[in-house]
Amino acid sequence: MMMQSFLIRTGDWLRDHARLIRLLQWLVVLVYGFLLIVPACLPLPGDSARILNNLTLFAQFVFWGIWWPFVLLSMVLFGRLWCGVLCPEGAMSEWAARRGLGRAIPRWMRWGGWPFVAFAMTTVYGQMVSVYQYPRAVLLVLGGSTVAAVAVGFVYTRGKRAWCRHLCPVNGVFALLSKLSPLHYRVDEIAWKTSSAAVIPIRSVDCAPLMPLRHMKGNSGCHMCGRCSGHREAISLASRPWGEEVVVQAAKDSGGWQSALILYGLLGIAIGAFHWTGSDVFVAVKLWLADWLANHSILWPLDDGAPWWLLTHYPEVNDSFSWLDGAVLIGYILGAALLMGTVLGLLLAASVRLAGPWRPQRFHHLAQSLIPLAGCGVFLGLSALTVTLLKVEGVALWWVMPLRVGLLAGATLWSLNLGWRIVGGWQGRRVVAMPPLILALAWVDASWWLMWWA
Numbered sequence: 001m002m003m004q005s006f007l008i009r010t011g012d013w014l015r016d017h018a019r020l021i022r023l024l025q026w027l028v029v030l031v032y033g034f035l036l037i038v039p040a041c042l043p044l045p046g047d048s049a050r051i052l053n054n055l056t057l058f059a060q061f062v063f064w065g066i067w068w069p070f071v072l073l074s075m076v077l078f079g080r081l082w083c084g085v086l087c088p089e090g091a092m093s094e095w096a097a098r099r100g101l102g103r104a105i106p107r108w109m110r111w112g113g114w115p116f117v118a119f120a121m122t123t124v125y126g127q128m129v130s131v132y133q134y135p136r137a138v139l140l141v142l143g144g145s146t147v148a149a150v151a152v153g154f155v156y157t158r159g160k161r162a163w164c165r166h167l168c169p170v171n172g173v174f175a176l177l178s179k180l181s182p183l184h185y186r187v188d189e190i191a192w193k194t195s196s197a198a199v200i201p202i203r204s205v206d207c208a209p210l211m212p213l214r215h216m217k218g219n220s221g222c223h224m225c226g227r228c229s230g231h232r233e234a235i236s237l238a239s240r241p242w243g244e245e246v247v248v249q250a251a252k253d254s255g256g257w258q259s260a261l262i263l264y265g266l267l268g269i270a271i272g273a274f275h276w277t278g279s280d281v282f283v284a285v286k287l288w289l290a291d292w293l294a295n296h297s298i299l300w301p302l303d304d305g306a307p308w309w310l311l312t313h314y315p316e317v318n319d320s321f322s323w324l325d326g327a328v329l330i331g332y333i334l335g336a337a338l339l340m341g342t343v344l345g346l347l348l349a350a351s352v353r354l355a356g357p358w359r360p361q362r363f364h365h366l367a368q369s370l371i372p373l374a375g376c377g378v379f380l381g382l383s384a385l386t387v388t389l390l391k392v393e394g395v396a397l398w399w400v401m402p403l404r405v406g407l408l409a410g411a412t413l414w415s416l417n418l419g420w421r422i423v424g425g426w427q428g429r430r431v432v433a434m435p436p437l438i439l440a441l442a443w444v445d446a447s448w449w450l451m452w453w454a
């Protein structure tokens, strides 16, 4: 009871301090802009550079070592609070939309495949230009996304966040992870109806991601900004059991593009992107192809003169990709995605069929049970860079491996629990359906074992 009233007051506080939040957003915009632009204008760090004495390394640590992993974690803990309160891109897009052309959102932008396609393209392109290593690549990828967000905001809608709702490359990932959160804005249908009958003035709510307030059931699109808190005395910040949305709401609103993002995106493309730098297969295929090309006197693919905005090109630090490197890199990531996603899809399909009659919606629902393990993998993959940077700083890291094992084990059990509860709702053969799901979880864990231990 005390917890609920604390949450209601927190939601109201966010609503009543919109100016303070806007100030905070512009502060984040300033820091983000500084760390994005200034390192790209400086020479690359030398061997003796450290996080605390070199701005480029500091920015690299902030962006990839802290910002991304912990923004992902915040989605699971607080829903998309980051989007509504701190995200510089969302804030700038909304600001531009208040001053722009105010056009209606076009049909092409509403296409349901954008969350998957935008995530896949950004992830692969980020690897092609080595976005984790070089500040010019960061400026290109993150800065390009910010410019696009502002341009979309300027052209479409009046003061809303069309970019965040439809095109942001991480919108789909955030939408999935926030389903796990124990916090959401709950809509009380009865209170809403009662307030309609009462003759009281009702202020309108400026919901930037355009949520259908009255019928809002899940957390996926809500930015947790609090602007609707107390609306018609029917909406309030509230707690719910962890993962409840995945078990209950996702039975209806899960679909093919979300499954593609989980199976081929987070558990496929992302894993391929984290794996390739340490992969023996990648090296073997590249050497074999290089040999074959040389033997056939086809030498242009071995040339490493591609521009830096297409493929990594930093001859001053002996790091330049040839056309062959780029092709094998893309092939490796897409091949890994195809392998991971297809094996997982087949195992999930087997679970669905063993539980009872085949229904595509059941397949999509069960795919959502993998969200904890998929999210944990991306967190671990990104935090690998944090670990590498801390190692150079001489920080003791004996605790990292046990922590990784603990997180993977916890996420695996959470996914298994969600799968058990989802299949339980089908009134089918629950126990028989579990072995393929367990194999699917083991398949994902094996890919991390390959990366960390094998």
Ligand code: SF4
Pocket: 084, 185, 205, 206, 207, 208, 209, 210, 211, 213, 216, 221, 222, 223, 224, 225, 226, 227, 228, 229
């Ligand atoms: S529904 Fe809209 S207004 Fe309400 S908290 Fe979510 S994003 Fe903000």
